[in-house]
Amino acid sequence: MDIFRDKILEGKKVLISGGGTGLGREIGIGIGRLGAKVAIVGRREDVLKETIDDMHDLGIDAIYSRCDIRDAEQVKNSVNYFLEQFGEINTLVNNAAGNFISKTESLSLNAFNSIIGIVLLGTINLTMDLGKRWIEKKQRGTVINISTIYGTTGSAYVVPSAVGKSGVLALTKSLAAEWGKYGIRHIAIAPGIVPTEGAMSRLAPTKEISDSLLNRVPLGTFGTPQELVNLAIFLISDACTYINGDIIKYDGGESLWLAGQFNFLDMLTDEEWRSIRELKK
Numbered sequence: 001m002d003i004f005r006d007k008i009l010e011g012k013k014v015l016i017s018g019g020g021t022g023l024g025r026e027i028g029i030g031i032g033r034l035g036a037k038v039a040i041v042g043r044r045e046d047v048l049k050e051t052i053d054d055m056h057d058l059g060i061d062a063i064y065s066r067c068d069i070r071d072a073e074q075v076k077n078s079v080n081y082f083l084e085q086f087g088e089i090n091t092l093v094n095n096a097a098g099n100f101i102s103k104t105e106s107l108s109l110n111a112f113n114s115i116i117g118i119v120l121l122g123t124i125n126l127t128m129d130l131g132k133r134w135i136e137k138k139q140r141g142t143v144i145n146i147s148t149i150y151g152t153t154g155s156a157y158v159v160p161s162a163v164g165k166s167g168v169l170a171l172t173k174s175l176a177a178e179w180g181k182y183g184i185r186h187i188a189i190a191p192g193i194v195p196t197e198g199a200m201s202r203l204a205p206t207k208e209i210s211d212s213l214l215n216r217v218p219l220g221t222f223g224t225p226q227e228l229v230n231l232a233i234f235l236i237s238d239a240c241t242y243i244n245g246d247i248i249k250y251d252g253g254e255s256l257w258l259a260g261q262f263n264f265l266d267m268l269t270d271e272e273w274r275s276i277r278e279l280k281k
């Protein structure tokens with residue numbers, strides 16, 4: 001479903017972390033088709049190259065730089081390269097993530113380091129690098145951070161990710177307040193389950209887990225990458241530039257279902273409801 005007019009993102013020069021695969025790749029293609037120039041970073045050159053080739057086949061002006069975003073020096077070098085090529089970067093999508101389910105007591109400190117490094121430190125490195133340049137050049141900018149619904153609540157069995165993603169939300173809200181005066185907006189998207197190979201293989205490796213996740217979504221389906229891309233397009237565009245510091249959920253109602261005390265009564269059959277009504281008489 002194409003709901004956006006052609007070239008609506010012309011003039012946007014967008015850096016996407018983790019842009020070679022999954023949601024990052026989808027966002028890059030989605031915004032590129034609407035006229036944005038796309039710069040992607042990631043750790044694996046093969047997938048970056050493949051995605052860039054696909055983008056070029058679609059007529060998208062796209063470039064890549066291999067970069068481990070945990071390393072501020074590599075981030076600086078990649079941004080320098082993108083600036084040489086595109087003249088400027090005016091939008092940042094902090095999408096790269098690392099995650100897997102595990103009992104927390106089974107995790108090594110290196111596992112914490114690895115995930116918090118990608119999710120939180122990587123986001124900080126990119127935001128600080130571009131943010132300082134934007135402020136110095138008196139240039140406006142937009143930062144879209146991809147978090148999760150458990151970034152607000154925390155969650156068992158994905159603790160390093162929860163710590164990192166909640167830090168990303170704190171960064172979003174804090175810098176929205178501090179850097180708004182420079183014309184730099186920060187917005188977080190908090191998806192529920194949006195299946196991609198990378199996420200599902202690590203978070204829902206069995207059908208039982210996948211079905212249990214689905215059972216909590218009031219709308220009865222998972223999200224789709226394409227709809228999440230539509231949301232990102234809207235936020236990156238100039239359609240609603242007064243949004244700053246918000247966390248926008250895309251979860252089919254899952255987080256509210258998990259929070260409501262009596263929502264679990266979904267499990268009752270009509271027969272059971274009739275019996276309960278009789279009990280009350």
Ligand code: HXC
Pocket residue numbers: 097098099100101102106107108109110111112114115147148161191192193194198199202203
């Ligand atoms: C326990 C594990 C583990 C597991 C890795 N480790 N997998 N521990 N259970 N399943 C440990 C390793 O043993 C190692 O510790 C440490 O974590 C780092 O692992 P490496 O493989 O050396 O690290 P690295 O190559 O940097 O890989 C990072 C990664 C990997 C996060 C572990 O999975 C990755 O690159 N993922 C990127 C893509 C991804 O995760 N996508 C899903 C995002 S979904 P030791 O001590 O042995 O050295 C997402 C959405 C959330 O975030 C919303 C969902 C609803």
